[in-house]
Amino acid sequence: MSLGKEAVGRKAADYVEDGMVVGFGTGSTAYFFIDEVGKRIQAGELKHIVGVATSRQTLTQMESLGIESRSLDDVNFIDLLVDGADETTRDFNGIKGGGGALLHEKIVAQNSRRIIWIVTEDKLVDTLGKFPLPVEIVQFGSWKLFRTFDQSGMNPTFRKSGQDTLFITDSGNYIIDLNLDVIQNPHQLAFELSNMVGVVEHGLFLNYPDVILSSDAEGNVQEITRSK
């Protein structure tokens, strides 16, 4: 277990205020955020929070803690979304989808007024791309898309959930991870991926968070905020 993930996940609960509609992210760092909010509700420190989950996994955890949940379409907007990331630059561009929830995470993010990413400091990078870029694609014709990525030198691999089973997202799609090493122009790549037929969404989250909370291995949390 990572002390850094726990520290930054729990710290993010300080940003939650009574009456908020909160977006709950997915992953092992978001796990601690959800757990802490649940504890604060149980202790009576937070009295009325409504939560929107970014994945089935997150929804299950929220329900186990008694956090009231609504579907995205049943709320007007989300006041605060707290989510993890796989890599982020200090100028608020990142890769998400390591846990396979990128599509729902991006839709929830698009409907959030304020976004906080919670990361350990090893995820802060100068250039994106060391972490494989997840691309969610429809199942039909997926090998054709795979070949297109391969022929473009993008080193694709199908995401698996077992030895011989392909990973299926909450929306019933596959994920291809692109092993790029360095992404020189993330905006150009995002544009190209978005225009490929069969691609549902990609894991480049450019200019998304308002705040990045980053923790070192000892659990010291630093806040990186956009200058106004």
Ligand SMILES: O=C(CO)[C@H](O)[C@H](O)COP(=O)(O)O
């Ligand atoms: O994007 C995500 C899931 O789709 C996660 O936020 C990301 O993979 C970080 O996960 P973790 O906190 O387990 O390192």
